[in-house]
Amino acid sequence: MRTYKLILLGLLPLMLAMAGCGGGGGTTATTSSSGSGGSGGGTTQNVATMIVDAGPSGVNSVDIPYITVTICYPGSTSACQTFDHIEVDTGSYGFRILADAQDTSGNPFSLSLPAETDSSSNTLAECTQFVDGYSWGPLATADISIAGEYAGSVPIQEIGDPTVSGESSFPAVPTACSGTGKSEDTVTAFGANGILGVGPFVHDCGSGCATSASNGIYYTCPAGNSCIGSALATTLQTTNPVADFQADNNGVIIELPSISSSGAATVTGSLVFGIDTQSDNALNSQNVLYANSDGDVTTDFNGQSLPYSLFDTGSNAYYFNDSSIPQCTSSTLAGWFCPGSTIQLTATNYAVNSSGAQTGASSTVTLDVGDANTLFSNGDTAYDNIAASSGNQSAFCPTGSSNCSFDFGLPFFFGRNVYIAISGANTSAGLGPFYAY
Secondary structure, three states: OEOOOOOEOOOOOOOOOOOEOOOOOOOEEEOOOOOEOEOOOOOOOOEEEEEEOOOOOOOOOOOOEEEEEEEEOOOOOOOEEEEEEEEEEOOOEEEEEEOOOEOOOOOEOOOOOOEOEOOOOOEEEEEEEEOOEEEEEEEEEEEEEEOOEEEEEEEEEEEOOOOOOOOOOOOOOOHHHHOOOEEOOOHHHHOOOEEEEEOOOOEOOOHHHHHOOOOOOEEEEOOOOOOEEOOOOOOOOOEOHHHHOOOOOOEEEEEEOOOOOOOEOEEEEEEEEOOOOOOOOOOOOOOEEEOOOOOOEEEEEOOEEEEEEEEOOOOOOEEEOOOOOOEOOOHHHOOEEOOOOOEEEEEEEEEEOOOOOEEEEEEEEEEEEOOHHHHHOOOOOEOOOOEEEOOOOHHHOOOOOOOOOOEEOHHHHEOEEEEEEOEOOEEOOEEEOEEEO
């Protein structure tokens, strides 16, 4: 059992990310996308194979979806590397690569990508904060290719890169960043070779970071000096590559099959790019839930209205508060729910407008919560019924409430096609941001 982060504090009003354990055994569930090769002549191959497994060597993850991504020096077709086990995260925005990642040929990450700099030619860096830790590294630009999609000169983060722009040692991590918990600057600590944030926004911070130097995310790092907080134009901020694709750039679909209630050794699904852009990504008659300006919807659960709820593949369980469900007694499973036998819960999700007011559209869903201790003993890597307490959420609730969010993590996605439309992008259901399933 190990601690596992996957929620970006700076980007989501969220709570707690916890542990998962994985391994072999069980059965393998698979699915084939309706558009494995696009929609016919002249269309882009817009489907990437997505797997849920134990992750890179030494990681041993649970309920984490991964894809393969190729990154290149901007404008080059030869200075490129392809990496598998890039985590797919609908709760964050932008591409990040770990400096100690190995590509699919077993070679270490070696691309000398052009560093992003400020007007004084100082290197720019980012502090990516999670619930239980942080990742630190410089910003750079790269070309990104996934399946048949391409985005050129995208701002990315190189997590844990010790050398930038000829410096022998990258400046030390600012205390304001390192004070958020443990460092997650290696593949084994991070749980992936990189992360692809494909949530419902283009930039990972937006206008707030463009106007305020004390945003806690972006820093400028003069050579030989400490890094200091910096405002950063949105054009330089880490960017959701999907928004920069030449086609199929208005959102994504997460497609995962149903699995056994006892778990699965591995699962194969699809990450589909675009909504209503090809025959394989039509929105059809799914429930559409518009989100507020933070990408959240309102969930009614257990007699409470939770206005900062979301659908997040980067969370490896359902996270919510319910004092009536017993928690596991083992210290290694602290916070996980262990009800003994499987229980079924009901929650109703409501569409909202940009300010968070409900608009009338709703969807009631049922979810199973199994006994985490029993399930994890199976040694599988995929479960559709693991859940944990989100604890005191007051730090994330603008109202100061101790409970304001229901996190529909990866278990929610099994057996569903979940659409995530990017803010301001057009679809047959109107402009994003919205979720549909």
